[in-house]
Amino acid sequence: MYLHGTSKINTKGHLEIGGCDTVELKETYETPLYIMDEALVRQRSREYMEAFRASGLNFQVAYASKAFCVMAMCRLVEEEGLSLDVVSEGELYTALQAGFPANRIHFHGNNKTPEELEMAISANIGCFVVDNFTEMHMLQAIAAEKGLSVNILLRVTPGVEAHTHEYISTGQTDSKFGFDIGNGSAFEAVELASISLNLNLLGLHSHIGSQIFEVEGFQMAVERVAGFSIQVKEKLGVVFKVINLGGGFGIRYTEGDTPLKVSDYVKAITDSVKQSFGGAYAQLPEIWVEPGRSIVGDAGTTLYTVGTSKNIPGVRKYVAVDGGMTDNPRPALYESKYEAMLANRANDANEETVSIAGKCCESGDMLIWDLDLPQVNSGDLLAVSCTGAYNYAMASNYNRIRRPAVVFAKDGQSDLVVKRETLQDIVSGDVIPERIAKQPSYK
Template sequence: MYLHGTSRINEQGHLEIGGCDTVKLAEQYGTPLYMVDEAHIRNRMRQFVDAFEQTCLSYQVAYASKAFSTLAMCRIVDEEGLLLDVVSDGELYTALQAGFPPERIYFHGNNKTLAELDMALAAGVGLFVVDNFTELTRLDRMATEQESKARILLRTTPGVEAHTHDYIQTGQEDSKFGFDYQSGQVIEAVQYALSSSGLELLGFHCHIGSQIFETEGFSLAIGKMADLCKECLESLGFQTTILNLGGGFGIRYNDQDQPLPVSNYVQAIEDGVRKGFQGREIPEIWVEPGRSIVGEAGTTLYTVGTMKEVPGVRKYIAVDGGMNDNPRTALYQASYEAMLANRGAEPPTETVSIAGKLCESGDMLIWDATLPNVKDGDLLAVSCTGAYNYSMSNNYNRVRRPAVVFLYEGKSDLVVRRESLLDLLQNDQLPDRLKKGQAPHHQPNPILEVEGTGSE
């Protein structure tokens, strides 16, 4: 397993992250356990900021909280001076409860409910990324009724297909997201926004996909967005002040992944922007990395349980988690690397498949992992689980979701406690008629209880 950030093998042969021995963490917090390298998160944020500082562009870096959202994470984003992108009332509530300044929050999503729009307007979020005509007219009406102005960007699909999994491509023409560029929908939306009483249009947003390892897609998208900005200026007199180019910067999950340095992506963005806006005023450039900030910072720790060998086929190693804490293998055919955290210095001797404990054949975490001879009770560490693992976790089979700890300079902090069995029932309601000791109310079946019917 490739060691990211502050990860290392210590003198005891144990995996250590953020100066914390993972074997001791398992004893203290139990498993499965999400472990987050805080220093690595902060370093990645600063890499984006530093790269933009070298460009002389006016810019903002936002963290896409859909990748991983907790109170502690929102505090780190605030301390590092980034904007925060939210896509639900839950993410917005988390940010507000963490004390994140609402003016530095913007609200994304293709189906914001009326309640969510009202909540965001009341909170005073910085702006909305408007995704469709329904939202455009709703937000205009609601802001007008409140005698306020909602600052907005219009999300558009530039018709660029990133080289990634079909489920995480978002910039192509046939997408559930955004106003279509090719058909002229986005121009119609601009016209509406400019004539509205409750909206203040600032610019545009696009996002071409996720887990992208090249810069050509960004360059193509920037060219199209620059053309859109030019058309709006020349035909409608609208000067774009913000151009949000989304995120999607790839990370390393395994040997097949070759992500570019952050500076390469940012350099390509600068080159594309300067070319596309040559001779014109360049708007403020925004990006919204999520996975590329937290993905490599996360490691999930499991305890090995049962084993099963199918002669001539494969050896299954089962752990105490699975698709409830990491559904990405089942959802995206995602590939991960792993190691034995308690025997990190030992060389690999066998290839095994890591299975979860959930009642699904597809509950697999890794199909082929090369490890030392695995034993019952070993600790298995799966790397790069910081993004879309905790945020997608679930209670399938009524399995409790793991705890989350932040690791920083030799100290571990519990930021999300492990769910208890009682937590699983906290929203359950038992009707009086089903409570133990209550006689069931019998309703006769009019077919089965008609006199003279039956098999006699």
């Protein structure tokens, strides 16, 4: 397993993250356990800020909180000077409860409810990314009723297809997101927004997908968005102050993944902006981006305890752990690949090839197929790397399995940032109607 960030093998032969021995973390917090390398999260955040400062352009880097949204994470990215992207009332509430400055919050989503719009307007957030005409009309009406003007970006689909999984590719024409540039709906949206009394149109938003390893897609998106912006300026006299180019910057999950450095992505984008807008815009627009996975993805490790195993001669050996698709649904959803190691026996030589199964009652609950490990024993600790993005965020209580705890590890200190769910938490929302209520037979 490739060791990211501060991860290393200590003198005991144990995996260590943020100066914390994972065997000791298991004793303190139990498993499954999400471990976040705090120093690496901060490093990635700073790489974006430094790369944009070097470009000379005005900018905002907004952490896409859908990747991993807890109050401690909101506080961390605020300390690093980032803005925050949210897509639901729950993410917005988390940010506000954490004390994140509302004027640095951007609200996304293709189906924002009236209640969510009300909540965000009342909180005086910085910007709404408007996804469709229905939302635009609702937002205008609510803002008018309150006698306010709200900042908006219009999300557009530039017709750029990123080389990624179809479920996480969003910039193509056939997408549930945004106004299409090619069919004229984006131009119509600009016309409507520019004359709406309670909407302050700042500019455009474009996002082409996720887990992208090359710059060509971003460069093409800039060219398409710039061409559209120039057309809007010439025909409507509307000049965009902000161009948001989304996120989607890839990370290394396995040996075959080849992401670029943060500075390479940023330089390609900012150079394209200067080239594409420079001749038509007296002042270049402010550039916003929304990295999520690339800030937290490789900073996360999930620690499991090995339980049972099943050997099918001539076929494979299954090794089961105490988690699975409830704490990491990505292999089942996207056929995502991961690397892993025995955290308590990190220096032992590999002796067998096994497949890591989760504990859910589903044949599809498989975390890793064909993984080379030392001879695996019940009670061993399995560490799966690069689980910082879309793992805790997508965790569920399927089979009524409790969601794991989350800790931040840094400089030899571990801090609990999400408590492990209790059995009482599992039933806390349940209600038994009086007509079928009985005294429980088990206590």
